[in-house]
Amino acid sequence: MTRSKSTRIVFVAIMLASACKPALSHIGVGSANSFAAGLAHPLFGLDHMMVMVAVGLWATLRGGRALWGWPVAFLSLMLVGSALGIAGVPVPFVEPVILASIVGLGLLIAAAVDLPVAAGAIMIGFFAFFHGHAHGTEILETAGGLEYVTGIVLATACLHGAGLGLGLLPGQRFRGIVRLAGAATAATGLGLMLGAL
Template identity: 55%
Template structure:
């Protein structure tokens, strides 16, 4: 491997590590769900959300083709539907464990570069998106402020997907192992969150 390739690999690994090393705040405080800005910043401060969203983008980039736009679009769309269910207080079982499982599972899918058909990936991503959306929708008011919050949340989620896609496409096939290493790190973070060591 050339020196330039090693520098690119190290820089990408550092960027992904930095992006995923933000403090985790799984729930927002009362009164903090009343603006677009609050919705936009919240997912950027949650380690579970940051790592899972970047992993969705990485996995889509590794798959390539229409998965690059279908999988992130699916996540955001289903997340908003889950948010609506949460705002309406419609119960969904196992939301919190499911969110932690999503971090681990998405990390493993990236780490192993699992090549599922696009519709199967939609099903996996959709399930996790429903849980992420419900958790946050249950914390927002059923009014315009809540809708503004969810719009901000959706935009931030798309940006995190974009970071994952850009990173995955940026490394290309030559440095595919860097993207897979980032997936392994995501899975490890999920395990750490599940056991309360992170």
């Protein structure tokens, strides 16, 4: 698949997401002021789990520096977004972009799009920023906020690791399973957009 075609796929996913109702994945998260709450949060949100595992899966399809660069890009930009969310800086379209990240990353995996490492890091970082902002806005201005973010970062890294571990299983059969998982991720994202899930 050409780079321009993959760019169009992601653009279409973003446009679809912006036309749909917001995801409710960040409403009613409960306590956002402890390490345990931060650690649990990504593990109980479908959007979090799918996107964070997808980053690892797509990195294995790309290989090389993407194996560490893309997860690091996600974690870094997620922290930037979290800081702005904590500071109360408004960012538009947070939930639609989170939905678009599910569909977009799923399609990129399903099509085994082979972007340059830097371009993939920019795209992943873009999505991560919005995930981070959503997390940051959940945090109350308490001493527990730092512990909450630490928990989220650790859980996110573990989910990236799960995607990497699954994607690095040997054999072409597993590569096909990774691509199938991408298609399932994209379909789930569309289901969330349409309110079917």
